[in-house]
Amino acid sequence: MQLKFEIRHFIIDNFLYGQDDNDFRDDISFLEKGLIDSTGILELVSFVEEKYEISVADEELIPDNFDSVNKLSAFISKKIDDGK
Amino acid sequence: MMSHTLVNNFLEYSAERLPDKVALIHQDKRLTYAEIEEMANRLALVLIDAGIERGDRVAIFMDNSIEAVLSLFAILKVGAAFMMINHTTKTRKLEYIMNNSRAKAMLTQGSRGDIIQGINCPHLKTTIMTDSHNSMLSCIPFETLLNSGKTDTVKSTYIDLDLASIIYTSGSTGEPKGVMLSHRNMVSAAHSITTYLENNQQDVIVNVLPLSFDYGLYQILMGFKIGGTVILEKSFTYPYQVIDTMIKEKVTGLPGVPTIFAILLQLKDIDKYDLSSLRYITNTAAALPVSHIKRLRELFPKAKLFSMYGLTECKRVSYLPPEELDKRPTSVGRGMPNEEVYIVNENGEKVGPGEVGELVVRGSNVMLGYWEMPEETAQCLKPGKYPGERVLYTGDLFKMDEDGYLHFVARKDDIIKCRGEKVSPKEIENVLYSLNGVLEAAVVGVPDKILGQAVKAFIALEKGSKITEKDILRFCSQNLENFMIPKHVEIRDSLPKTMTGKIEKSSLKKEQFSEIQTR
Numbered sequence: 001m002q003l004k005f006e007i008r009h010f011i012i013d014n015f016l017y018g019q020d021d022n023d024f025r026d027d028i029s030f031l032e033k034g035l036i037d038s039t040g041i042l043e044l045v046s047f048v049e050e051k052y053e054i055s056v057a058d059e060e061l062i063p064d065n066f067d068s069v070n071k072l073s074a075f076i077s078k079k080i081d082d083g084k
Numbered sequence: 085m086m087s088h089t090l091v092n093n094f095l096e097y098s099a100e101r102l103p104d105k106v107a108l109i110h111q112d113k114r115l116t117y118a119e120i121e122e123m124a125n126r127l128a129l130v131l132i133d134a135g136i137e138r139g140d141r142v143a144i145f146m147d148n149s150i151e152a153v154l155s156l157f158a159i160l161k162v163g164a165a166f167m168m169i170n171h172t173t174k175t176r177k178l179e180y181i182m183n184n185s186r187a188k189a190m191l192t193q194g195s196r197g198d199i200i201q202g203i204n205c206p207h208l209k210t211t212i213m214t215d216s217h218n219s220m221l222s223c224i225p226f227e228t229l230l231n232s233g234k235t236d237t238v239k240s241t242y243i244d245l246d247l248a249s250i251i252y253t254s255g256s257t258g259e260p261k262g263v264m265l266s267h268r269n270m271v272s273a274a275h276s277i278t279t280y281l282e283n284n285q286q287d288v289i290v291n292v293l294p295l296s297f298d299y300g301l302y303q304i305l306m307g308f309k310i311g312g313t314v315i316l317e318k319s320f321t322y323p324y325q326v327i328d329t330m331i332k333e334k335v336t337g338l339p340g341v342p343t344i345f346a347i348l349l350q351l352k353d354i355d356k357y358d359l360s361s362l363r364y365i366t367n368t369a370a371a372l373p374v375s376h377i378k379r380l381r382e383l384f385p386k387a388k389l390f391s392m393y394g395l396t397e398c399k400r401v402s403y404l405p406p407e408e409l410d411k412r413p414t415s416v417g418r419g420m421p422n423e424e425v426y427i428v429n430e431n432g433e434k435v436g437p438g439e440v441g442e443l444v445v446r447g448s449n450v451m452l453g454y455w456e457m458p459e460e461t462a463q464c465l466k467p468g469k470y471p472g473e474r475v476l477y478t479g480d481l482f483k484m485d486e487d488g489y490l491h492f493v494a495r496k497d498d499i500i501k502c503r504g505e506k507v508s509p510k511e512i513e514n515v516l517y518s519l520n521g522v523l524e525a526a527v528v529g530v531p532d533k534i535l536g537q538a539v540k541a542f543i544a545l546e547k548g549s550k551i552t553e554k555d556i557l558r559f560c561s562q563n564l565e566n567f568m569i570p571k572h573v574e575i576r577d578s579l580p581k582t583m584t585g586k587i588e589k590s591s592l593k594k595e596q597f598s599e600i601q602t603r
Contacts, residue, residue: 016558016561017554017555017557017558017561018554018555018558019558031318031319031321032195034171034172034566036321037319037321037566038319038320038321038323038343038344038347039343039347039503039534039535040321041321041322042347042350042534057352057353058323058324058327058351058352058353058354059324059353061322061323061324062322062324062325063322063325066322
């Protein structure tokens with residue numbers, strides 16, 4: 001839960017400029033919602049790498065891992081577990 | 085050999101010649117020329133039934149999708165002009181464009197419903213929408229059109245002097261201007277470009293650029309003209325996905341802007357991917373840093389790298405032949421085939437090598453003018469060599485070297501180039517001034533490693549106003565296309581002024597440059 005909270009917070013702060021949209025659910029696609037573009041994704045990757053001390057490989061940078069709060073939190077959890 | 089007279093001939097002739105060839109790949113769908121031609125005809129008949137006629141304007145408000153491609157050809161088949169509108173456009177600007185052009189119909193997507201709901205456009209009679217179940221608007225669902233109805237071929241009744249497209253572009257005054265392009269303009273530009281790129285039927289072009297950007301749009305037009313295959317991506321947000329597709333489909337052509345190449349070169353394993361099928365890479369909109377040119381050539385030794393320059397008003401101006409890249413890496417080259425370029429001084433006289441002046445373009449690719457803006461048109465289209473001919477004054481300052489190659493010096497106005505797209509500071513300032521609490525606003529471009537130039541807004545607040553930088557950004561995100569939202573906002577007590585009391589942008593810009601140099 002904490003993980004999802006942190007991701008949500010980052011997205012709302014950086015891509016929604018602090019506006020907690022009621023429609024913004026954890027399963028909503030960042031792409032479809034128009035939240036993240038090619039430079040936004042770079043910011044998201046740096047956030048994830050620095051905050052959770054993981055390294056994201058090129059092949060892992062795909063919508064299945066990054067395109068919603070749910071997907072990203074599952075990806076980060078798995079990376080942290082794999083690193084243990 | 086059939087000669088292309090109209091833009092829709094690009095599709096029609098390839099469908100006759102290569103009916104079963106894959107023309108368009110988008111996500112998991114692959115469409116042949118015959119399939120696209122048939123669907124475009126069906127859609128054209130629906131537009132005719134809806135009362136769309138030769139000379140009408142029809143908007144396409146969609147992201148990169150198969151439907152956007154079908155729409156543009158269907159609109160052309162009817163003899164109407166298509167307008168590709170950036171899918172991140174917000175209500176106020178959409179309404180402006182729709183009313184300015186008096187568009188009679190719009191083809192759009194359900195996801196745009198919220199934005200469309202807010203517009204008041206008395207001329208808009210028909211809305212055709214994909215995924216319309218998401219929307220409360222009254223519209224014709226796109227999907228049903230393609231599986232039912234008539235399949236006759238629509239015969240064109242118009243000529244190459246007719247309007248094919250209006251592309252809205254940012255102007256220094258802040259009001260978007262509609263660049264009017266005839267079929268002849270577009271066919272001519274497409275012919276010149278495919279000539280110097282030596283495009284052929286074997287080419288597989290990947291397009292990650294928005295179709296609302298003429299550079300993206302022309303990838304479809306030119307790909308279809310040569311009978312090649314175009315892979316249409318939504319964006320470059322997930323670079324690895326695009327690279328994976330490029331490897332699988334053996335892509336031969338990669339058009340990009342500096343932002344895309346900067347992202348590509350940041351990938352951790354870029355040197356491990358087999359992209360040896362690449363025959364050419366093109367860059368335009370802004371110059372590539374010399375270090376990036378070097379790195380791209382190391383990574384893709386077999387690919388020719390074309391540095392180019394252009395503006396929507398004539399599509400493309402120049403290209404640098406790849407073999408000249410070592411000799412003059414910062415040049416944007418020379419005029420395209422079937423086009424003449426020269427530099428003039430303030431009196432309109434041609435100047436010699438080394439002298440700085442305004443670049444002028446002469447050719448059948450030069451636009452017809454700005455839609456219903458005679459004054460703005462007269463400022464940039466001026467009498468040419470022969471009676472009735474008009475040449476384009478680009479507003480860009482250039483100099484030519486001894487061998488006739490062009491070197492960019494500066495723009496005459498303060499337009500910002502961000503991710504390769506033109507951004508009007510005035511348009512953003514107009515939005516900022518409409519926010520309660522903003523007393524003064526000044527927008528400038530600041531150097532940015534990825535974006536080329538990033539948009540920065542300096543704001544002074546009214547006394548007692550409590551608004552924050554986030555409030556300002558949020559307001560911008562509700563009113564501006566995504567690429568225009570400032571990356572930086574700085575609130576100050578007051579902004580510097582000139583003797584006459586105007587905001588002095590030059591000193592704000594200078595501060596930014598010196599800040600970067602001292603870092």
